[in-house]
Amino acid sequence: MATQLDAPSADKFPEVGELKTHNHLLGDLEALDAAWERDGYWFFRDVFDKDAVARLRKSWVDVLEREGVIDPVGDAPTDRSIRYNGASLESFPFRMEPLVALKPWRTFVEEKPIHDFFTRLFDDEPFWVPVVEYRATPPQEDRNRPRIDGIHQDGPYSPGIPFRICWIPLAEIDAETGGVMLAEGMTEKINRHPRDAGGTNAFIRLEDVPADRWRRTTYQAGDVLLMNLWTPHTGLANRSDRFRLSMDHRVMARRDKCPIVGHVEEISEQHVVVRDAGGRHVLSIDPDTYVRNDQGKKLSGPGIAEWYRPGSEVIIAHDGDRASVVRPPH
Ligand SMILES: O=C(O)CCC(=O)C(=O)O
Ligand SMILES: [Fe+2]
Structure with missing residues (x-):
C-alpha cells in the first residue's frame, strides 16, 4: 500500500511504500543479518510492552503539560490526546532539554520485557550507547515549507562505533504526523552527502535516491525501527494537530565492539x-x-x-x- 503524502510540490514528492516487518525473523540471527544487509533496517511491529511504553511516554507528557502546550490529560489515555493547544512555542524546549537531564531511557531499557526483547533479538545482552534524542515535534507552522526535514545518513557522523539506530514511536504516528521515512536497500558504506564548496556536508538530494525506495508506515506505540547507519532517511514534517513523540537511541550487542x-x-x-x-x-x-x-x-x-x-x-x-x-x- 503506497501513501501519497500531501506536499506542496506533490509532483516532486515520491510515492512512499510500506515498511516490511521483520517479526518473523526473530530468533534467526542469520536471517536477521541478511535482512539487515539487504533492506537496511529491521522493523518490528507491536513487540514492546504497551505499559512500559506508556510509562516512558509519561515523561514527555509531563513536560508538554508543564510547558502549557497541551491540555492536561489527567487519567485519560495519552497516546491519542497530545493535541497541541495553540499556546506560544517561543520558549518551547525543542530538544527536550528537561528530558536530557532526566534520562528516562535508563528506566525504559531496564524494564524486563524491553530488555528481554533486545536480548532475544541479539541473542546477547544489549549495550545502550547513551546518544539519545527525545523528540516532541509540534505541528508544522508554515505549511508551505517542504515536508522532508533533511535526507541524511548517520554513518558518516559516527565513524568507529558500529551501533544501530533505534527509533521508538511513543504514540501513533500516521502519514499526517510524519515520522521517519527511509530508503530501503541502500546499505553500501558510502557517504552519499554532497560536499558543498566549504567542505561541509549538505543534505542528500532527493533526486539522488531512486524514487521507488522510500518507505514508511503508520507507527504505533509498541513498534520499533532499527536502522543501518548507511540507510538514507529523513523526518517528515508534522501536518497533524498533535505532537509527534519519539525517542531515537543507539544500541548494539555486548559481543560487538562496544565503546x-x-x-x-x-x-x-x-x-x-x-x-x-x-x-x-x-x-x-x-x-x-x-x-x-x-x-x-x-x-x-x-x-x-x-x-x-x-x-x-x-x-x-x-x-x-x-x-x-x-x-x-x-
Ligand atoms: O525522528 C526524526 O525526525 C529523525 C530521526 C533520525 O534521523 C534518527 O533517528 O537518526
Ligand atoms: Fe538520523
Missing part, C-alpha cells in the same frame, strides 16, 4: 584517562583520532582540553589502547 562510556579524568592532545564502571582506562590520542564536540566538529591541539574537562561524560571508540573516536553523549 567505553564514562567520565574524563584527564585529557590532553596525546591521551585521555576515562573512568567507567569497569575502572580506569588510559588511551592514546593522535591526529587521526576523531575527537569531536557536540556539533560534530573535529577538535585538535589545545582545543581538546579546552572543550573536554575532567568530569565530562564521554563515549570513546578504541582499537586496543588507541582512541579512534572521542565524543560527547549529546
